[in-house]
Amino acid sequence: MKISELFGKGRAVFSFEVFPPKKDSGVESITAAVDEIAALKPDYISVTYGAGGNTANTFTRDIAAHIKNDCKIEAMAHITCVNNTKEEVLTVLDSFAEAGIENILALRGDINPNVPPKTDFKHASEMITFIREQGKYDNIGISGACYPEGHTESESITDDILNLRKKVDAGAEELISQLFFDNAFFYDFREKAKIAGINIPISAGIMPVTSKSQIERMVTMCGASLPQKFVRMVTKYEHRPEALIDAGIAYAADQITDLLANGVDGIHLYTMNNPYIARKITDMVGKLL
Ligand code: FAD
Numbered sequence: 099m100k101i102s103e104l105f106g107k108g109r110a111v112f113s114f115e116v117f118p119p120k121k122d123s124g125v126e127s128i129t130a131a132v133d134e135i136a137a138l139k140p141d142y143i144s145v146t147y148g149a150g151g152n153t154a155n156t157f158t159r160d161i162a163a164h165i166k167n168d169c170k171i172e173a174m175a176h177i178t179c180v181n182n183t184k185e186e187v188l189t190v191l192d193s194f195a196e197a198g199i200e201n202i203l204a205l206r207g208d209i210n211p212n213v214p215p216k217t218d219f220k221h222a223s224e225m226i227t228f229i230r231e232q233g234k235y236d237n238i239g240i241s242g243a244c245y246p247e248g249h250t251e252s253e254s255i256t257d258d259i260l261n262l263r264k265k266v267d268a269g270a271e272e273l274i275s276q277l278f279f280d281n282a283f284f285y286d287f288r289e290k291a292k293i294a295g296i297n298i299p300i301s302a303g304i305m306p307v308t309s310k311s312q313i314e315r316m317v318t319m320c321g322a323s324l325p326q327k328f329v330r331m332v333t334k335y336e337h338r339p340e341a342l343i344d345a346g347i348a349y350a351a352d353q354i355t356d357l358l359a360n361g362v363d364g365i366h367l368y369t370m371n372n373p374y375i376a377r378k379i380t381d382m383v384g385k386l387l
Pocket residue numbers: 145146147148149176177178203204205206207208209220221222223243244249250251252257258259261262264265274275276277303
């Protein structure tokens with residue numbers, strides 16, 4: 099089933115994201131966590147795609163196939179084009195299809211300064227156009243990424259939204275947002291996207307904070323703004339790791355409650371493979387969807 103078909107049914111779509119293990123650990127190293135997360139029965143689970151090559155691709159496929167075929171939860175496999183040629187994209191897509199995976203999140207991927215990017219695709223929209231042109235992947239649902247505070251490489255949010263429109267015109271059927279800690283950015287972005295003629299569902303990406311170093315890493319990577327309320331919370335609990343996790347969960351649940359009250363299409367929870375976080379958030383917001 100295409101993920102886009104889950105929307106418009108009178109309730110927000112609730113999804114989780116997990117990531118594959120590092121190269122030298124096997125898929126089995128995260129199966130128990132994935133099973134616990136899947137047992138919470140989200141609408142779908144997406145699996146990230148390492149920009150690091152074949153092992154990562156295989157892990158993404160294997161975990162997504164396990165979610166879909168063994169856990170019986172709809173699965174979405176991420177795929178990046180920064181490190182794939184046209185031929186490689188087709189090989190990966192065929193291997194996803196053979197494993198029963200019917201949905202992808204089509205991404206460019208982050209450019210690693212130490213690894214020259216492959217040159218067949220410059221942007222995610224080009225990969226989406228290429229996939230759609232093949233004709234044989236029409237039953238694959240394609241989602242794309244979006245950035246409530248603008249992508250770090252964009253000169254302005256307006257430029258970024260005009261580029262996002264190209265991604266939608268190319269065939270993306272649903273968008274998942276980058277994480278943010280201030281809902282005002284999401285509402286503003288959603289309004290601007292609508293004005294730009296983007297009418298597909300937009301799910302809000304929510305990441306509960308688990309440690310100060312995680313937040314510092316995220317802010318460096320994606321440039322998310324940190325509201326005062328959030329900074330005060332992290333400062334108060336930074337030396338009490340368990341309390342910080344619970345405070346982060348409470349903050350995320352508060353964000354989600356507000357998003358739901360404001361008619362968000364979907365909530366995409368970055369679980370960081372942590373069943374405790376996924377379970378607590380599900381308990382807190384499950385009845386509100
Ligand atoms: P694009 O859509 O190509 O956009 C990148 C930049 O180019 C933007 O500034 C955009 O405005 C600009 N642009 C886009 N199209 C055009 C155009 N036609 N002309 C000119 N400029 C253009 N990374 C991973 O490696 N693996 C993952 O699994 C992964 N999962 C993610 C999941 C989500 C929900 C999100 C939000 C991000 C994820 N990322 C992942 C990170 C993502 O790969 C990076 O943010 C990357 O830098 C941009 O990817 P994109 O698909 O948005 O790129």
